[in-house]
Amino acid sequence: MTFNVENLFDTTDDDGRDDHTYLPRSAKDDSAHIARCETIDVERWRRDCLELDWSEDAVEFKLSQLARAILQVNDGLGPDIIALQEVENVDILARLSREFLPAAGYGDAILIEGQDIRGIDVAFLSRLPLVSDPILHAFDASAFPDRANDTRGVLQATFELPDGGLLTGFSVHFPAPFHPIEMREIAYDHLNTLRSRVPPDHFVFAAGDFNTPAREMTGTSILDDRARPFWTVAHEVDCDGCRGTNYWPSGDSWSFLDMIFWSPATGTESQWRIRTGGVYIADGYPDQLNEDGTVKRFNLEAREGVSDHLPMVMTIEAAGSE
Secondary structure, three states: OEEEEEEEOOOOOOOOOOOOOOOOHHHOOOHHHHHHHHOOOOHHHHHHHHHOOOOHHHHHHHHHHHHHHHOOOOOOOOOOEEEEEEEOOHHHHHHHHHHHOHHHOOOOOEEOOOOOOOOOEEEEEEOOOEOOOOEEEOOOOOOOHHHHHHOOOEEEEEEEOOOOOEEEEEEEEOOOOOOOHHHHHHHHHHHHHHHHOOOOOEEEEEEEEOOOOHHHHHHOOHHHHHOOOOOEEHHHHOOOOOOOOEEEHHHOEEEOOEEEEEEOOOOOOOOEEEEEEEEEEOOOOHHHEOOOOOEOOOEOOOOEOOOOOOOEEEEEEEOOOO
């Protein structure tokens, strides 16, 4: 599964990070905090910075909503691996796993702090054993130095499959669509370079928020040039009826911002493939969608919603499996 969990923060202020919105209301009355919030241009973000009560109760509700979305797959056990985006730190991810996903039996949370100024990171949860230390590959934003603080690295981890084969995963969160397309092109190139360095006998997936909206998928050659030559784009081969993982009301537009890429191994007896019918969007938890079928983003005040992204699932199976 890949899942952008939309602002999964704890209740404390992390030094050096712009996480001031996600604090309890009682911590927001000082003049420095108010002055900082007043500099925010977007009205909704400014209001949240000033008024959102990100208390322990709020965090528990957020975690419980995420858990319900995750556990809807695999008969209540959740996916074997989740690539996550927008996670503040390893502690809040470990709390999600330990307190709200015990049935999943995940190992230690995998997260390495990156450079994003808000402190949102990419991460993994996995039932499969980790066979080497994970690595965070920083994003090279030297061509856009004024935007470097709004980027995330690529998290690489290698897991052992049930038959002993090796599966290398990349969790990604590319620059947002309001940034120039050239930044996403650099991000794709970065990912492909990392893929080229993985031993050929590893199966490889890349999963996450690629932040490539529908207008770029149809109006540019970004996927033709930087994805399809190197990867199988899972939802393009097996996701009948899928509209997308993110909905933009302003343009009444669905996009596959969240994707899973697959690359098979060579030179190994272990053989795994995408299962027919095994790629889908996990939107069966009722509080994920509005009545019109669009995505219901998390709304603390209304006590509803999960995330502004829907999780995507890809199932792989050993060759010859029924």
